[in-house]
Amino acid sequence: MFKNAPEHVFESILKIYTHFTRKSTRAACRKTIRDFISQNRHRIVCKPKTSRILPDPIGKIFNLREIYNHLNIKYFDGNLDVHITWSHRPNKRLMGTWKDTGLEKNLIRINRLLDTKEVPPYYINYLVYHEMLHEVFKQRTINGRIQRHPKEFKKLERDFPLYQKASKWQKEYLSNSIKQISGSYICQ
Ligand SMILES: [Zn+2]
Structure with a gap:
């Protein structure tokens, strides 16, 4: 200028x-x-962002890429093709996100806060599975409302073998430390 x-x-x-x-x-x-x-x-002309630097999916405790690959083969016939990694920063509310727009398109992010040995592997597995379901049931707008978790989504989620155990753990251990845990899987 x-x-x-x-x-x-x-x-x-x-x-x-x-x-x-x-x-x-x-x-x-x-x-x-x-x-x-x-x-x-x-x-002033801002260069459009064309690339993003993503954190390594291999965390201190959990390897998200490995968890994702395993779930993809076991539950989705290896049909899903999304990126997965940790969030840049720990987040107090969102445990995981899946987005289908912008630079974060086709990217699952898992809250970095969960990369600790205090978190059981079955919870991370469940969480990744939940976010992967979003890739199957892309969000729809029905009567002006965005529907992120349709009935079919919830059914498959409940059928996931680790669902009960993971929900219980989430209620007992996460709700105490992190507010508003319910409905926290906000995906844009
Ligand atoms: Zn969700």
């Missing part, structure tokens, strides 16, 4: 960094700079 800025704009920039400039002059300089910026905003 400043590459072809007029001389007086450069002078103003210099002046606000000079100790000897009077307060009133400095205020006028700021105004000159602000005006220039507002008139030249269109010159």
Whole structure:
């Protein structure tokens, strides 16, 4: 933006960094700079993000890629093709996400907070399975409402052999430490 800025704009920039400039002059300089910026905003071109750097799916305790591959073969005939990894940061509410838009398209993220030996493997397996179901039942909008967990989704989830055990663990151990755990699998 400043590459072809007029001389007086450069002078103003210099002046606000000079100790000897009077307060009133400095205020006028700021105004000159602000005006220039507002008139030249269109010159700022943000490069669209084309790549993303994802964290390693191999965590300290759990290898998400391995869990995903195992579940994919066992329950989905190896038909799913999504990426999986940990969230960048621990999250207090979301345990996992699946998204079908934007840069996070076809990406399952599991909360980094769960990469600890305090979390039983069956819970991680269940969670990954839940997010994988989203890939099968892509969200739909029915009567203006987004439906993320349709009946068929819930049925398959209940049929998952580790479901009961995982729900119990979630209620007992996660609800105490993390608020609003129910309905926390928000997927966009
Ligand atoms: Zn969900």
